[in-house]
Amino acid sequence: MMKVADKHDKIVRAAIRVFARNGFFNSRISEIAKEANVADGTIYLYFNNKYDILITIFEEEMGKIIANVKREMASLSDPCEKLHCFARMHLALMEEKRELAEVIQVELRQSSKFIKDYHNKKFVEYTNIIESILKDGQERGIFRKEIIPEIFKRAFFGALDEMSRFWVLSSQKKFGVKTAARQITNLFLQGSLTDKGRQHRSCCHIT
Amino acid sequence: MMKVADKHDKIVRAAIRVFARNGFFNSRISEIAKEANVADGTIYLYFNNKYDILITIFEEEMGKIIANVKREMASLSDPCEKLHCFARMHLALMEEKRELAEVIQVELRQSSKFIKDYHNKKFVEYTNIIESILKDGQERGIFRKEIIPEIFKRAFFGALDEMSRFWVLSSQKKFGVKTAARQITNLFLQGSLTDKGRQHRSCCHIT
């Protein structure tokens, strides 16, 4: 006999597939049920309603992702390498768990806005990893002090996120995860200016 | 008597307000009609269906935004300044046309995925502005040649976009548009490393 936890998971996995295919609002409970080989009513034994399924996906799967990233990063001390590691892992998710990544990508945005009383704690925790890397680096004198951590974390996360959005939509990559992770990390570390670019240009003094 | 174009606009403006409030899927045609002081049926004299309203918002309003940005940028020659200008204008939209910005922010993501046959041309045109700034700067020797324009444009746009998403959701700013625009532009130009950070660290050689 199948354990309760198994059925819960089976439904979650089915929902990820269906949501990735149609988006939350265009997905039918009946479709999820069919995909999970379960009766429509069964879903309501494990979840309160449709929103609850989506929220569960965020909570559970983001939890796993965060744990993964933190574990991987624990072995690194250099903040630059940590950033690079974060970038690689974030982008790699697109290849490893594409459907999950699509759901998080596309649906996360509304969720915070339209599912009342749901302020995605896991998501905040995830981006805070970036913030702590920066702060650590600033304390060690590796990163410039005038950079506002709140801005840096959003900018870095946004850059990665938009990159994977591109992959979600286009589904054909002109360049790989590794290239993208390296370029983006490098941009945030070194910037884009050449030595010539650095010389006496008013723009470069933008603080 | 009110001109046809006026009524079209009145409906679009109402729809922007309603979509910003509830999101596309949670918005009712009847609510848009009420907001526009128009009968439900009238909306169908000007639009084919609910999706059509959303798409019209993207097309028309993005068109205006693009024209705006291009006009403003025409007076600048320095690529660094152009980037900074783009950043400022993108973020300023949050303050000037908050509701429109929210709709674009949140709904644009699905649209490309779930409204079939709609590949947001205007959006591509918008981000391509960034790409051309980079390419121009590379030709002039101001930006490093090894940066892939496709990646740069997504990273830069993504950084700005995530920043304004934060404002959409939190609605209280710890720092202003100008600060954010300057910091983000500066990050992409100069990077985040201190001189000490640049010295002989393996991470810094990430290309």
Place this chain on the structure above:
DNA sequence: ATATTCTGAATGAATGTGCATTCATTTCAG
């Protein structure tokens, strides 16, 4: 071992509601 009862997990047809869209009717400018 076999029969009998009990339990709660699973089912899926039925329900009821919410809402996009339509269209017969009305309005009113020229």
Place this chain on the structure above:
DNA sequence: CTGAAATGAATGCACATTCATTCAGAATAT
């Protein structure tokens, strides 16, 4: 008067959720 524009009540369907019923297997009795 005329017809284009506007109306809003009526239509019909799609779908989330419910709940009476089924059923497999555990527990208990014989």
